[in-house]
Amino acid sequence: MRFLLLGLGFISTHVALTLSELGEDVTVTYRNLNPVKEEYIKILNNKVNLVKLDPLSSEIEKHVKGSDTVVNFIGEIKGSEDRLKLANVEVPKRLAELSFNFGKTFIHLSGATSTGATGKNVKEEPEHCKDSLATTQFERSKCNGEKEIMRLAIEKGGDVTILRPTLVYGRYAAHIQFVTMYRLSKLRIIPELNLDMATVNAWSIGKAIHKLGKVTGRRYLYATECGSVKVSKFFEIMAESLNGGVKIPIPTIFAKLALPAEIRSLLRYSGTTYDCSKFEGYAGELKFDESEIKENVKFLKQLDREGKLVPT
Known part of the structure; x- marks a missing residue:
């Protein structure tokens, strides 16, 4: 086709x-x-x-x-x-x-x-x-x-x-959410946020x-996958793929003030999950894949090295 x-x-x-x-x-x-x-x-x-x-x-x-x-x-x-x-x-x-x-x-x-x-x-x-x-x-x-x-x-x-x-996540992700997480993880900062997002x-x-x-x-x-993932999990995986990091508890109110507007607007959906049954019928088994975040770090590191780390 x-x-x-x-x-x-x-x-x-x-x-x-x-x-x-x-x-x-x-x-x-x-x-x-x-x-x-x-x-x-x-x-x-x-x-x-x-x-x-x-x-x-x-x-x-x-x-x-x-x-x-x-x-x-x-x-x-x-x-x-x-x-x-x-x-x-x-x-x-x-x-x-x-x-x-x-x-x-x-x-x-x-x-x-x-x-x-x-x-x-x-x-x-x-x-x-x-x-x-x-x-x-x-x-x-x-x-x-x-x-x-x-x-x-x-x-x-x-x-x-x-x-x-x-x-949506994946090895070639360069949206502002993932660039922001990469940059903080590079600084060895792992924010512990009370936020869960459907992925x-x-x-x-x-x-x-x-x-x-x-x-x-x-x-x-x-x-959507079934259920949700803690936003802190993304930071942990990225930090593990870089140089490790220090977990820092961040109250949600401070996160709202510090995060880019494009991310802040999504915070009200924290904890929301969506029925995955229809999508699963077309996509097959749905499960959060940590390996894709690790591959994403490699891609973002490459962009960073070449001076191309510009959020899209």
Whole structure:
């Protein structure tokens, strides 16, 4: 099958490698590059097709038309309301419409926080995005993007899956959360935080997309492992892979003040877990993989050594 992945980042890099190893024809698009994305290009080179492309240009049509399944990774977690609307609503809407017009399967990566739901073993709402509890501009933009995609799928009879990943980790992660943890671990600081987050391995997302790209119908589901992981565990694994460290108890209130805004906004989801049963049916066994964090440290060390440790 021909998979078209829109957006070059650490998650799409893992997914592209998974699909390629499973024998699929994969194309990954990017609009611009930074030092980290240049590393992703090197990792993917000779394994997938790489295309520089603006997702809002007319050129996108031929690539959608030439694929079987279109997967959207494009999105923003911060910025003005207009910027969030463009990345999280307008771009996915256009890609979905093109996909359905050409009879292609569309897979969209949203976020577990799109409806603002919290609690234990949160399940997908019976009616898509109804009675949303989203409070931030980011959350609302994600839910609005999902609504537009589902509306178009129903209107045009399209096949669509909306995936809502929890905290995604993987060996090539360079999001600000992991760069922040790496830098503190490098300083031998292991914050002991009373925070637990639901997680998902980027490789699991790749396995799920491989199966979801070949099914029909319309669905939305959380992409998550079962249960949650203590945030301090990430620091411990990273510190162990570096030079060790000293555990320092950090009251949650101080963590909220010190952490970057993009991370602070996720703290209200501490302790929230999501039902993993639907995702497990596509991704297979779900279990937190410490080895991926250790591999991630190697990748971040390489970026650090080369002066490319810039959060993406």
